[in-house]
Amino acid sequence: MDLTLNASGADLLERARRVAAIAEKHADHVDAEGRFPREAVDALVSERLLSIQVPAELGGEDTGLPQIAEICTVLGQACAAAAMVFAMHHIKLSSLVSHGIDSAWHRSFMRQVVVDQLLLASATTEGGIGGNLRNSICAVSVEGDDCRLEKDATVISYGHYADAILITSRAHAEAASTDQVMTVFTRDQYTLERTHVWDTLGMRGTCSDGYLFKGQAPKEQILPKPFAEIAAQSMLATSHLLWGAVWYGIAVNAVTRAQAFVRAAARKSPGAPPPGALHLAEASSLLQLVKSSVVAGLERNEAAKADPELLSSMGFAVAMNNVKIGVSQTILTIINHALQITGIMGYKNGTPFSLGRHLRDAHSAQLMISNDRILANTSNLLLVHKQDTSLLG
Amino acid sequence: MMNKQVRQLLAQYGSLPAALEDLGNDADLYAAGLSSHGSVQLMLALEDTFDVEFPDNLLNRKTFASISAIEAAVNGLVGERDAA
Numbered sequence: 001m002d003l004t005l006n007a008s009g010a011d012l013l014e015r016a017r018r019v020a021a022i023a024e025k026h027a028d029h030v031d032a033e034g035r036f037p038r039e040a041v042d043a044l045v046s047e048r049l050l051s052i053q054v055p056a057e058l059g060g061e062d063t064g065l066p067q068i069a070e071i072c073t074v075l076g077q078a079c080a081a082a083a084m085v086f087a088m089h090h091i092k093l094s095s096l097v098s099h100g101i102d103s104a105w106h107r108s109f110m111r112q113v114v115v116d117q118l119l120l121a122s123a124t125t126e127g128g129i130g131g132n133l134r135n136s137i138c139a140v141s142v143e144g145d146d147c148r149l150e151k152d153a154t155v156i157s158y159g160h161y162a163d164a165i166l167i168t169s170r171a172h173a174e175a176a177s178t179d180q181v182m183t184v185f186t187r188d189q190y191t192l193e194r195t196h197v198w199d200t201l202g203m204r205g206t207c208s209d210g211y212l213f214k215g216q217a218p219k220e221q222i223l224p225k226p227f228a229e230i231a232a233q234s235m236l237a238t239s240h241l242l243w244g245a246v247w248y249g250i251a252v253n254a255v256t257r258a259q260a261f262v263r264a265a266a267r268k269s270p271g272a273p274p275p276g277a278l279h280l281a282e283a284s285s286l287l288q289l290v291k292s293s294v295v296a297g298l299e300r301n302e303a304a305k306a307d308p309e310l311l312s313s314m315g316f317a318v319a320m321n322n323v324k325i326g327v328s329q330t331i332l333t334i335i336n337h338a339l340q341i342t343g344i345m346g347y348k349n350g351t352p353f354s355l356g357r358h359l360r361d362a363h364s365a366q367l368m369i370s371n372d373r374i375l376a377n378t379s380n381l382l383l384v385h386k387q388d389t390s391l392l393g
Numbered sequence: 394m395m396n397k398q399v400r401q402l403l404a405q406y407g408s409l410p411a412a413l414e415d416l417g418n419d420a421d422l423y424a425a426g427l428s429s430h431g432s433v434q435l436m437l438a439l440e441d442t443f444d445v446e447f448p449d450n451l452l453n454r455k456t457f458a459s460i461s462a463i464e465a466a467v468n469g470l471v472g473e474r475d476a477a
């Protein structure tokens with residue numbers, strides 16, 4: 001899956017690298033101030049990277065998930081918050097591409113994403129429910145041609161800066177908590193009243209404040225498939241894979257910094273093995289595990305994509321959950337090795353070897369849909385799903 | 394007979410919020426509130442009751458989409474078991 005193998009892949013990579021160069025310049029300021037990575041997102045817009053996933057027939061570039069993941073990794077090495085904004089936007093877009101392609105409204109909205117480089121945000125988390133995304137308290141109500149929704153959305157990343165929000169709710173007032181739909185509301189169709197301030201340990205630039213969301217829109221903006229299907233067939237896998245690609249990027253940059261430190265030490269005292277070299281070797285091995293896990297997940301997703309039955313099978317869900325758990329835990333160990341190597345130079349802010357931002361950003365990975373929740377879900381599936389005993393298949 | 398047993402197990406293990414009597418054989422169980430936890434518990438109960446084992450290719454949403462779908466899957470497995 002080498003991106004540079006064809007001209008369009010090489011072009012995508014170059015565009016991503018230009019954005020990353022800008023993101024990197026502002027990453028520390030974005031983190032320190034907890035501000036939106038405006039420069040990086042403007043660069044994503046001017047490189048037209050927000051619409052690459054849209055089908056070519058609607059004006060996009062037909063870019064697949066592996067290529068988008070590669071861009072997440074490129075950006076993740078520069079500024080994790082900007083990378084996460086890019087990842088979350090494309091997770092939302094994947095729901096439209098997979099489940100809105102037969103709906104006239106959603107097709108025309110995708111064209112608009114291309115033309116105006118619209119930024120899409122997500123509101124699944126709800127007060128009283130937390131990260132249990134397959135449950136909602138709030139319900140969308142359809143009256144005549146319109147639908148209305150009010151939601152206590154406790155976390156909406158870059159909600160204030162988004163051009164549209166894809167939001168989950170129960171399908172109607174009497175629906176069970178798991179009978180959900182997802183609706184697209186554009187900026188002119190909702191108000192956001194801020195209820196929670198995002199002043200966090202890491203991922204500060206995602207500006208994931210909480211809001212009371214109130215929206216009204218034509219009812220055809222409700223995605224025509226049950227959210228259960230959208231979650232199982234596109235959102236869960238896409239989330240774990242693109243998040244994983246961002247998190248891998250954070251770890252890669254930590255190891256790159258640690259390696260630069262070790263090499264500088266080696267040059268200073270030729271002949272003597274630099275302290276920290278063994279840690280670097282260990283970190284390198286773990287980094288390879290993380291990479292393999294994300295890549296295997298991407299390959300499995302590509303293989304399953306054409307078959308909705310495979311996509312909603314337990315084996316696939318277990319595999320994607322395992323990518324999320326493994327990557328989110330292992331990057332912390334990797335960055336910790338990097339910190340052992342760089343010592344005080346890594347612990348301090350403002351040095352070429354600083355790792356504080358990496359470590360803080362990486363800590364969000366276990367919480368972004370709590371690992372405990374995911375483990376509980378996997379352990380339930382493993383009561384019936386048989387262990388895969390093969391190596392290649 | 395099978396229908397009655399499936400309904401009984403669904404009531405016992407499916408943790409559905411709605412009353413089962415109101416649910417048609419082809420009604421969408423996910424819309425009725427069947428969760429992945431509920432479907433796994435139900436599957437274990439079905440395996441136990443009918444002495445069958447669900448192979449991995451049946452472990453997907455479609456198999457548990459409705460009471461008729463569950464019946465068809467279990468009937469298929471019982472048939473295979475008796476033929477073996």
Ligand SMILES: Cc1cc2nc3c(=O)[nH]c(=O)nc-3n(C[C@H](O)[C@H](O)[C@H](O)COP(=O)(O)OP(=O)(O)OC[C@H]3O[C@@H](n4cnc5c(N)ncnc54)[C@H](O)[C@@H]3O)c2cc1C
Binds near residue numbers: 132156370
């Ligand atoms: C950087 C970042 C960006 C985010 N952006 C968005 C966004 O744009 N939109 C959005 O909707 N959400 C967003 N979220 C929210 C995220 O997806 C989760 O919903 C949220 O982190 C869960 O919050 P919680 O830990 O308070 O809630 P819960 O999921 O309720 O968990 C609280 C605690 O209880 C435990 N717990 C609760 N229930 C269970 C259970 N059944 N099994 C096991 N353990 C349980 C968990 O381990 C956890 O420690 C973002 C989160 C982060 C970190």
